[in-house]
Amino acid sequence: MDRDIFNADRPRLFSIAYRMLGSASDAEDVLQDAWVRYAAADASTIRSPQAFATTIVTRLCLDRLKSARATREQYVGPWLPEPVLTREMDSPEATLERAESVTLAFLVLLEKLSPEERAVFLLKDVFDYDHAEIGEILGISSANSRQLLHRARTALAQGRPRRAGTPGSRRAMAERFAQAFATGDAAALASMLASDAGMWADGGGKATAARRPLLGREAIVNFLVGIHRIGEASGLIRDASLVIEDVNSEPALILRVGARLESIFVLSVEDDAITGIRVVRNPDKLVRIDRSLTTVH
Numbered sequence: 001m002d003r004d005i006f007n008a009d010r011p012r013l014f015s016i017a018y019r020m021l022g023s024a025s026d027a028e029d030v031l032q033d034a035w036v037r038y039a040a041a042d043a044s045t046i047r048s049p050q051a052f053a054t055t056i057v058t059r060l061c062l063d064r065l066k067s068a069r070a071t072r073e074q075y076v077g078p079w080l081p082e083p084v085l086t087r088e089m090d091s092p093e094a095t096l097e098r099a100e101s102v103t104l105a106f107l108v109l110l111e112k113l114s115p116e117e118r119a120v121f122l123l124k125d126v127f128d129y130d131h132a133e134i135g136e137i138l139g140i141s142s143a144n145s146r147q148l149l150h151r152a153r154t155a156l157a158q159g160r161p162r163r164a165g166t167p168g169s170r171r172a173m174a175e176r177f178a179q180a181f182a183t184g185d186a187a188a189l190a191s192m193l194a195s196d197a198g199m200w201a202d203g204g205g206k207a208t209a210a211r212r213p214l215l216g217r218e219a220i221v222n223f224l225v226g227i228h229r230i231g232e233a234s235g236l237i238r239d240a241s242l243v244i245e246d247v248n249s250e251p252a253l254i255l256r257v258g259a260r261l262e263s264i265f266v267l268s269v270e271d272d273a274i275t276g277i278r279v280v281r282n283p284d285k286l287v288r289i290d291r292s293l294t295t296v297h
Contacts, residue, residue: 005049005050005053006035006038006039006049009050009053010031012127013031013053013054013057014027014028014031014089015089015127016054016057016058016061016122016127017030017031017057017060017061018084018089018102019101019102019107019110019122019126020058020061020062020065020118020122021061021064021065021068022081022082022107022108022110022111023081023285024082024084024088024288024289025287025288026064030057030060030061030064031057033060034053034057034060037056038052038053038056051133051136054137055136055137058119058123058137058138059137059138061115061119062116062119065115066115075204076203076204076205076211077201077202077203077204077205077209077210077211077212078200078201078202078212078213079108079111079204080104080108080200080202080278080280080285081104081107081108081248082280082285082288082289083104083247083248083252083264083266083280083285083289084102084247084289084292085246085247085292085293086102086246086247086248086249087246088292089248097125098126098127099249100163100249101122101125101126102248102249103161103163103248103249103250103268104248104250104266104268105161105276105278106160107248109156109159109160109161110122110156112155112156113152113155113156116138116140116148117148117149117151117152117155119134119137120134120148120149120152121148121149121152121153121156123137124145124149125149125153131145131146131149161270161276162270163268163270164269164270164271164272165269165272167246169269169272170250170251170267171244171246171251173251173267173269173272173274174244174251174253174267174269175244176188176192177189177253177267177274178242178244178253180192181224181253181265182228182240183228184225184232186221186225189221189224189225190217190218190221192273192274193217193220193221193273193274194217194270194271194273194274194275195216196216196275197215197216197217197220197273197274197275197276197277198213198214198220198276198277199213199214199215199219199223199276199277199278199279200213200276200277200278200279201279202278202279202280202281202282202285203281203282204281204282204284204285206282206283206284207281207282207283208281209279209281209282220277236257239258240255240256240257240262241255241256242254242255243256245293247264247266247289250266250267250268251266251267251269252264252265252266252267253265253267254293261289261293262281263279263280263281264279264280264286264289265277265278265279266278266279266280
């Protein structure tokens with residue numbers, strides 16, 4: 001099979017695999033496995049190399065999702081997807097639907113779905129495949145694909161995240177938040193948070209993190225101010241730095257202590273208020289994005 005066709009299609013295949021798995025590292029592993037199978041196939045039996053590659057990637061992701069279910073049930077504390085820099089995922093011309101589908105909040109919401117529902121929803125509503133194509137990819141009928149899509153849309157109807165404003169206005173909010181966080185300004189933090197905001201921290205049992213979500217403005221402000229006080233008391237704050245980056249189509253605070261990437265705070269902004277803060281601290285989930293950030297800078 002033609003290596004160039006697979007490589008040219010690699011960004012789209014990675015986008016599908018990442019949204020399916022919520023892990024950039026696993027998505028890259030899937031693409032490596034997919035390439036081996038793609039290259040070994042008899043080209044004379046393949047009508048569309050792109051469709052064939054999509055089929056291999058999707059089915060490998062389904063296998064991984066089914067085995068990952070049990071692992072995630074035993075996960076320590078809240079599970080969050082592995083964060084990625086937005087520029088690694090999609091072009092600036094990506095549709096709003098595609099941009100929203102890569103946010104951490106949306107990827108967590110996809111966990112409600114069965115692996116097959118997840119595949120159908122992403123292929124149809126995000127990547128614009130029709131039901132006949134999806135049926136061939138998954139080895140099901142078009143009617144079954146429609147049923148799975150209906151179930152997926154119903155399951156996602158409640159709690160689907162909304163984004164408001166522009167990338168510029170969301171970044172400006174993140175900059176104000178970073179300033180308030182860096183100075184421990186409780187009043188400023190409270191003024192930016194929605195009253196029903198939530199905060200989730202993923203330490204995976206490998207880094208200190210709240211085991212349960214923090215719900216409500218007051219609880220979040222108290223927690224953030226507490227982090228600032230601990231940093232001051234320990235002297236770590238002198239070596240700390242905060243940088244704003246676009247992560248999973250949302251503004252994020254990149255917190256380092258010295259050269260070490262400590263945490264990533266991804267902010268969800270709706271109606272000029274921060275409605276969600278998702279903090280990734282699990283070191284396993286920071287390795288790849290740290291490498292990307294280092295390469296960029």
